[in-house]
Amino acid sequence: MRAIAVSALRAEPVLVEVPKPEPGPGEVRVRIDYASLNPLDWQVTDGSAGELAPPPRAFPFVVGVDYAGRVDMIGGGENRFRVGDPVFGRADVADACGSYGEYLCVRQDSAIALVPRGLDARTAAALPSAGMAAAQVLEAVALRGHETLLVVGAAGGVGCCLTQLARARDVRVIAAVRGDERSRMGSLGAAASVDLTDGPPADALRKACPDGIDALADLA
Incomplete structure (x- = not known):
């Protein structure tokens, strides 16, 4: 072969x-x-x-x-x-x-x-490694519904899977990405997206989640 x-x-x-x-x-x-x-x-x-x-x-x-x-x-x-x-x-x-x-x-x-x-x-072939890693992250953070998860590097393979899996559990996802990557995160279930290249990230994060976050997944 x-x-x-x-x-x-x-x-x-x-x-x-x-x-x-x-x-x-x-x-x-x-x-x-x-x-x-x-x-x-x-x-x-x-x-x-x-x-x-x-x-x-x-x-x-x-x-x-x-x-x-x-x-x-x-x-x-x-x-x-x-x-x-x-x-x-x-x-x-x-x-x-x-x-x-x-x-x-x-x-x-x-x-x-x-x-x-x-x-x-074709889509199925792209899921195993990224999907399994995302599932492991979600299990590790152990969030309940309506809690907030900040995902840094959310636009990557693991981040996209994690965003969708978390949303399916009613977890509020804040996607921290770069530039035009923000445009598709909402369609994947992110409650809000933060552009890490548009000014001080801390200010954007405070605006997106004024009550703070419950967990952070840094995939960058």
Whole structure:
């Protein structure tokens, strides 16, 4: 199969031919339709991911973690998926086979799920890493409905997901962004947006939330 891979640590990713992976017991093979880009992709390949992920152990190393596609083959044993299921998820970066290839094998009990009805595969592929990080942040701040969350860097992938998840829990989101990024934050559920480049940020924040905030998520 074709894949984007590196041949060594810090090597340039290139298009290569590698064997099509075969699913083991408890695994599924996914035919990849879409793969999204994440900072972790290049951090893993140059060994700078730190505690987030170990450097590659085997080469060629296929890059990428987030994906969407359809189950192509089922490994042995019990499995919660069926051939043809539309799925999306996040690959284990410790494996030598990532999402920048035509096929990917993952454990059926890993971060993989059916694509919800009404969600297209292209959008689904962009959600796993950013969405999981946003969910972890929201769990950590532990806000109740009608409390206020200030999100710095809200216009990024994690920030956009966090804004929507928080709004769904009736949390009031103040989005701190830069310049014209303000225009789309309201449509994502932000109660107010603050332009960090338009004068002293403290003054803008006092105006947007005169009663203060209950939690801060700094994603910048």
